[in-house]
Amino acid sequence: MLLPIDEIKNRLDIVEVISSYVRLKKAGANYKALCPFHSEKKPSFFVSPARQIWHCFGCSRGGDVFKFIMEIENLEFGDALRILAQRAGVELKKISPELKTERQRLYKILEWATKFFEKQLEASSFGKETKEYLLSRKISEESIKKWRLGYSPNAWQSLTDFLVSKGYKKEEIEKAGLAIKSEQGSFYDRFRGRIMFPIFDLNSQVIGFGGRVFKSESDAKYVNIPNTLLYDKSKVLYGLNEAKMEIRKKDVCILVEGYTDCILSHQAGIKNVVSTSGTALTSYQLSILKRYSENLILSFDMDLAGDWATKRGIDLAQLKRFNIKVARLTKEKDPADIISESHKNWEMIIDKARPIMDFYFESAFSKADPGKLEGKKEISKILLPVFKRIPNQIEKSHWVSKLAKKLEVKEKDIEEELNKLKAEIISQDIEISAPSIQKTRKELLEERFLSLILKNIQNLNLVKENQIQYFSPKSKKILTGLKKDRNFDFEKLPKDIFDFYNFLCLKSEIEDIDKEQILSEIQFCLKEIQLIEIKNQLDQMSKEIKRAEEVKDLNKVEDLTKKFNQLAKTLLN
Numbered sequence: 001m002l003l004p005i006d007e008i009k010n011r012l013d014i015v016e017v018i019s020s021y022v023r024l025k026k027a028g029a030n031y032k033a034l035c036p037f038h039s040e041k042k043p044s045f046f047v048s049p050a051r052q053i054w055h056c057f058g059c060s061r062g063g064d065v066f067k068f069i070m071e072i073e074n075l076e077f078g079d080a081l082r083i084l085a086q087r088a089g090v091e092l093k094k095i096s097p098e099l100k101t102e103r104q105r106l107y108k109i110l111e112w113a114t115k116f117f118e119k120q121l122e123a124s125s126f127g128k129e130t131k132e133y134l135l136s137r138k139i140s141e142e143s144i145k146k147w148r149l150g151y152s153p154n155a156w157q158s159l160t161d162f163l164v165s166k167g168y169k170k171e172e173i174e175k176a177g178l179a180i181k182s183e184q185g186s187f188y189d190r191f192r193g194r195i196m197f198p199i200f201d202l203n204s205q206v207i208g209f210g211g212r213v214f215k216s217e218s219d220a221k222y223v224n225i226p227n228t229l230l231y232d233k234s235k236v237l238y239g240l241n242e243a244k245m246e247i248r249k250k251d252v253c254i255l256v257e258g259y260t261d262c263i264l265s266h267q268a269g270i271k272n273v274v275s276t277s278g279t280a281l282t283s284y285q286l287s288i289l290k291r292y293s294e295n296l297i298l299s300f301d302m303d304l305a306g307d308w309a310t311k312r313g314i315d316l317a318q319l320k321r322f323n324i325k326v327a328r329l330t331k332e333k334d335p336a337d338i339i340s341e342s343h344k345n346w347e348m349i350i351d352k353a354r355p356i357m358d359f360y361f362e363s364a365f366s367k368a369d370p371g372k373l374e375g376k377k378e379i380s381k382i383l384l385p386v387f388k389r390i391p392n393q394i395e396k397s398h399w400v401s402k403l404a405k406k407l408e409v410k411e412k413d414i415e416e417e418l419n420k421l422k423a424e425i426i427s428q429d430i431e432i433s434a435p436s437i438q439k440t441r442k443e444l445l446e447e448r449f450l451s452l453i454l455k456n457i458q459n460l461n462l463v464k465e466n467q468i469q470y471f472s473p474k475s476k477k478i479l480t481g482l483k484k485d486r487n488f489d490f491e492k493l494p495k496d497i498f499d500f501y502n503f504l505c506l507k508s509e510i511e512d513i514d515k516e517q518i519l520s521e522i523q524f525c526l527k528e529i530q531l532i533e534i535k536n537q538l539d540q541m542s543k544e545i546k547r548a549e550e551v552k553d554l555n556k557v558e559d560l561t562k563k564f565n566q567l568a569k570t571l572l573n
Contacts, residue, residue, distance in 0.1 A: 210259060
């Protein structure tokens with residue numbers, strides 16, 4: 001009988017799983033992509049469908065499908081197991097206590113809360129009134145169910161009492177972001193009298209909520225869940241779980257501001273849409289979006305001269321080399337209003353989206369008179385910081401030239417003013433950073449040597465039996481196994497050896513080297529590995545001789561010195 005882990009691996013294709021997060025391109029028998037874990041310009045991230053493994057040759061991360069989900073979602077193994085089991089349709093009948101994590105309890109709390117809000121929308125008198133309002137906003141019955149919209153009663157403890165009845169502690173409910181602890185120590189519901197919008201992760205699990213006021217005395221139109229163990233507003237984009245495949249298919253992502261904007265666009269058939277939920281774009285969100293497309297269309301109200309937060313998000317997107325367009329909205333109407341009136345108008349607005357620099361120019365020139373000195377200065381004040389952030393020098397020169405013509409000034413004057421500006425420092429990381437796993441020179445040589453051997457197994461004859469001793473334990477296992485049987489079953493060996501062998505096979509397949517060079521490269525690696533190991537042994541012996549001298553053990557000193565001299569002679573051969 002298969003263990004759940006093996007059954008999940010048998011049912012899932014690693015290429016399909018990873019391609020839901022990263023844009024993969026065929027590369028021979030394998031697939032490649034820009035690594036999602038560190039910044040790079042050339043793909044060094046590879047996926048092997050034959051071996052069901054992945055590896056980045058830039059940051060040295062790699063592993064199986066479980067390891068990928070753990071890394072990309074920042075999860076513990078138990079959570080990754082549950083996600084992949086659900087995806088594979090494998091029932092986890094008994095989960096060991098160590099897999100029942102705090103995260104899983106929070107997921108359960110949020111799922112029960114979602115069901116509670118859904119039930120209130122259907123059953124309570126205020127809920128039914130709320131549903132009528134949603135339907136009047138042209139949100140269909142199907143969309144209400146798909147996006148799991150709900151209603152939170154205008155009462156202090158209705159949700160908290162419900163969750164306590166399901167066996168959860170009030171402290172856990174607070175940790176999930178659903179309850180607030182008063183100064184007196186009592187707990188009350190965070191969301192009261194609101195339309196509830198569940199917020200999903202990429203696997204469509206509820207991780208948080210946004211609540212819009214409905215016939216309540218609250219001043220705040222929207223209340224969002226605070227950052228929790230599961231939810232971080234800087235890392236989440238509403239609707240991405242539903243939009244990700246459509247974004248990849250159409251190779252463009254449309255960004256809107258509100259939950260209803262996103263829902264109605266999907267309902268209208270334009271499904272490559274996600275919502276920023278009224279916050280500025282963050283570096284982390286952009287890094288996630290770049291897995292699916294490098295093209296963005298911004299479709300929300302933007303005052304680029306004054307809205308610093310919005311401009312900051314656009315600046316980040318430009319630094320990440322996104323191609324950005326702006327969809328001009330009808331005055332005083334958001335996408336939800338436009339879609340409610342006419343689906344075709346929304347499609348037309350998207351189709352007519354203008355490149356971001358054209359939008360900047362239009363915006364700047366609409367705010368001042370370019371015929372007057374003060375107007376020229378005001379326009380330059382808006383546009384020059386934008387030019388400063390353009391990473392491509394040719395593109396920058398193009399816009400400098402265009403501005404000079406429109407302002408009827410010399411290009412060199414624009415360039416002088418541009419040089420005076422200091423580029424603003426963005427405090428956020430430009431990419432999701434992942435420190436490279438540092439390997440020793442010997443480890444790198446062994447990996448290259450073994451990968452070249454695996455390119456043509458006949459080259460194994462170049463390794464003499466007495467040379468295997470110079471390799472690390474893992475490499476020795478590989479060489480010994482291959483020496484015994486060219487088709488040795490490495491799956492019989494411990495997992496770390498089997499994983500290392502699979503990594504070497506993948507490295508061998510993507511290694512780009514002329515056949516004529518392989519022999520000399522193998523011989524070079526073998527010689528260098530031997531030299532490094534001998535030097536390491538001599539260094540260790542030297543330390544032992546010094547210790548023996550300190551305790552005046554003359555016999556040991558003599559014996560070690562003899563061995564040291566014999567080993568040192570091999571360096572001359």
